[in-house]
Amino acid sequence: MPELPEVEVTRRALAPFVEGERVQAVVVRERRLRWPVPARLAAQLKGQRIERLERRGKYLLWRFAHGTLISHLGMSGSWRVHPGAAPPAGAHDHVDIVIAGRKPSVLRLTDPRRFGALLWHPARSGDARRHPLLSHLGPEPFDPRFDAEHVFRHTRQRRAAIKQVLLAGDLVVGVGNIYASESLFRAGIDPRLAAHRLTRARCERLAAAVRAVLTEAIEVGGSTLRDFVGADGAEGCFMLEAFVYDRAGQPCRICRTPIRRIVQGSRATYFCLRCQTRAGRS
DNA sequence: AAACTTACCTGGTGGC
């Protein structure tokens, strides 16, 4: 599932193929994503130059002089680079962006469940970061503003479990279900703990854990970067070995206690009863 | 008004 690391790895893989290059054509085979792909998208992008490829949370921002193409991968989406020409499109290959110039390539959006999005934000509407989907997002995990003090302040009124607060996206962006469990394991915090009960010290541990887990995931993904470029590379399986996620019943990699699976807000949480506590240190 | 909860979108799959 694409969370922040997967999106960042995607950004790094695509950037060399798109930054500074012009769009020759956009082929939309299926516009029914989470929201309809704008009908005029192809006309709007044709011949235009992509200045930069940026990321905000789990969104990719394709910066043009006249606006920004906003893409989100949802649960099952992926972008793949096909240098030169692309193979015939499969059932779930919804959009191609054809790049002309010295490095011709086709960027193909595949999304079986179609929970992803592809939206156009014209420059005249202001900066894309003020788009309704982006405006309320919390800080980036690698932003210096995301620190212990920030976590402490933004959890004082939150009585919900820290796992769910972490997932909500306003404390910090980019942490989905997988990395929420992994980060809490790394920080030694019981996912059921009410957020406002976090001590300052544990806020520090949590912020550091989120940064570390995401950093490592990006690094691991970095080694599989060429899978994005290859025509038939397997979809990235970026987290080489999760400590807790999807490991119910299997022994904790630290203490051998069987990993527990619980449901919070109708989604699965995995944790170690021994390594992760409601209070105290560890 | 902010915090919290729930439903929704779709396709793959595991169990019978």
Add this chain to the structure above:
DNA sequence: TGCCACCAGGTAAGTT
């Protein structure tokens, strides 16, 4: 072999 309930995750909308 075929069917079907269920699960996945991020977001919007609804509720307290």
